[in-house]
Amino acid sequence: MKAKGIAVVLAAGQGKRMGGTIQKQYMDLCGKPVLYYTLKAFEESEVIDQVILVLGKEEKDQVRESIVDFYGFQKVTQITEGGKERYDSVWNALQIVDKMEDKEESYVFIHDGARPLVDDSILKRTYEEVRRSGACVAGMPVKDTIKIVNENLETEETPDRKKMWMIQTPQVFKAPLIIEAYRRMMAVPHSHVTDDAMAVEMVMKHPVKMVEGSYKNIKITTPEDLKIAKVFLK
Numbered sequence: 001m002k003a004k005g006i007a008v009v010l011a012a013g014q015g016k017r018m019g020g021t022i023q024k025q026y027m028d029l030c031g032k033p034v035l036y037y038t039l040k041a042f043e044e045s046e047v048i049d050q051v052i053l054v055l056g057k058e059e060k061d062q063v064r065e066s067i068v069d070f071y072g073f074q075k076v077t078q079i080t081e082g083g084k085e086r087y088d089s090v091w092n093a094l095q096i097v098d099k100m101e102d103k104e105e106s107y108v109f110i111h112d113g114a115r116p117l118v119d120d121s122i123l124k125r126t127y128e129e130v131r132r133s134g135a136c137v138a139g140m141p142v143k144d145t146i147k148i149v150n151e152n153l154e155t156e157e158t159p160d161r162k163k164m165w166m167i168q169t170p171q172v173f174k175a176p177l178i179i180e181a182y183r184r185m186m187a188v189p190h191s192h193v194t195d196d197a198m199a200v201e202m203v204m205k206h207p208v209k210m211v212e213g214s215y216k217n218i219k220i221t222t223p224e225d226l227k228i229a230k231v232f233l234k
């Protein structure tokens with residue numbers, strides 16, 4: 001039997017590093033908003049049954065009309081408000097999943113709305129892995145040498161590159177595992193948490209498997225990322 005796939009698509013950020021007057025998830029990418037491509041990937045994937053879309057309070061009505069309804073994204077069954085930080089937005093969505101009757105048999109795909117180039121092969125690979133191990137993230141090996149620096153920007157350490165992966169989304173978990181991880185994490189100091197796997201590693205001590213993502217699955221963060229995404233889309 002196919003287990004249920006619930007996507008949590010995060011689009012409630014302010015895009016401070018991008019700058020500009022509109023948030024990056026609504027910026028134009030080859031004629032359509034960035035968020036269109038992200039939602040399309042989930043809409044078309046056979047491993048996804050429904051999408052919870054997390055939006056800023058001010059944008060909810062307009063985005064429902066101009067993106068969700070306009071492009072006919074039928075898997076978007078719920079739109080909820082985000083919080084101050086990414087983890088607040090995730091937690092808001094997970095509380096919706098927590099109320100679902102079939103949560104025990106469900107998998108949650110947490111994905112940045114600002115990663116429009118996610119593709120179905122990544123969704124399928126993460127789905128296969130989460131069914132085996134209960135927790136996985138998409139990622140790719142780093143290509144550069146990485147250095148740890150001190151507060152004076154002096155290099156201190158060069159970690160072994162063979163062990164270093166750049167982490168992407170989706171990050172996919174058995175629903176009860178990620179709900180409990182977030183419930184516990186939100187109850188203790190957690191301002192350093194930048195991805196969902198950290199919650200599972202830290203408070204549940206549950207291993208998280210690495211799954212091959214794609215070098216194209218970039219996060220639109222700064223202006224040059226939009227230019228790169230345009231090239232990948234053509």
Ligand SMILES: Nc1ccn([C@@H]2O[C@H](COP(=O)(O)OP(=O)(O)OP(=O)(O)O)[C@@H](O)[C@H]2O)c(=O)n1
Binds near residue numbers: 088
């Ligand atoms: N409070 C927040 C913060 C982020 N996000 C979403 O999480 C994803 C990854 O976050 P990031 O790239 O950091 O987006 P922003 O927070 O918008 O960017 P910045 O940190 O530059 O302000 C984005 O799709 C963003 O919309 C969210 O839903 N709620």
Ligand SMILES: C[C@](O)(CO)[C@H](O)COP(=O)(O)O
Binds near residue numbers: 167168195196219
């Ligand atoms: C979750 C993430 O996309 C993995 O790379 C990343 O950590 C999000 O961080 P951000 O600071 O919110 O961009």
